[in-house]
Amino acid sequence: MAILPILTAPHPRLTKMSRPVERFDRALAELAENMLETMYAANGIGLAAPQVDVHQRVVVMDLHQEDEPPAPQILVNPEVLQAGAETATMSEGCLSVPEAYEEVERPARVTVRYQDLAGVTHTRECTGLEAVCWQHEIDHLDGVLFVDHLNRLKRDRIIQRLVKEKRLARRARDRAVRPAA
Numbered sequence: 001m002a003i004l005p006i007l008t009a010p011h012p013r014l015t016k017m018s019r020p021v022e023r024f025d026r027a028l029a030e031l032a033e034n035m036l037e038t039m040y041a042a043n044g045i046g047l048a049a050p051q052v053d054v055h056q057r058v059v060v061m062d063l064h065q066e067d068e069p070p071a072p073q074i075l076v077n078p079e080v081l082q083a084g085a086e087t088a089t090m091s092e093g094c095l096s097v098p099e100a101y102e103e104v105e106r107p108a109r110v111t112v113r114y115q116d117l118a119g120v121t122h123t124r125e126c127t128g129l130e131a132v133c134w135q136h137e138i139d140h141l142d143g144v145l146f147v148d149h150l151n152r153l154k155r156d157r158i159i160q161r162l163v164k165e166k167r168l169a170r171r172a173r174d175r176a177v178r179p180a181a
């Protein structure tokens with residue numbers, strides 16, 4: 001198992017479309033295990049493969065309550081089959097968009113389909129936080145971030161802050177490696 005580096009916005013590879021998984025092999029199981037470890041280490045509740053720079057349709061999630069035991073889920077080739085007309089608004093955050101939480105409106109009820117690590121297909125209906133998380137993670141597989149659902153002004157403000165933080169971090173790094181005179 002390994003903790004993988006998480007890409008943060010703005011990053012061109014976060015906007016890439018991910019490919020469907022065709023091989024249900026040991027490498028897929030290892031990727032899912034590493035993604036779960038990475039998600040838990042970052043205190044996230046969901047993580048999509050493109051966030052760790054793997055452009056395959058794989059998502060991990062754990063939505064257990066604090067007083068419940070961990071409930072890791074591995075979703076291969078997940079998709080929304082049907083979305084209800086009713087919408088719900090929930091505050092969302094993302095491991096690839098550090099320190100930003102904004103309300104996003106999405107369908108409140110979705111029917112989803114996915115495969116497990118053995119390639120067996122499952123269908124389910126989700127509501128509440130689960131419905132939000134599914135849609136948020138499937139968006140990642142299509143190169144979409146939750147900030148893309150916000151109005152332009154809010155989105156730009158968040159992205160500009162991240163650009164600035166990356167620039168400052170880079171400068172600090174450059175200074176650290178410069179030999180002392």
Ligand SMILES: [Zn+2]
Nearest residue numbers: 093094095096
């Ligand atoms: Zn996310």
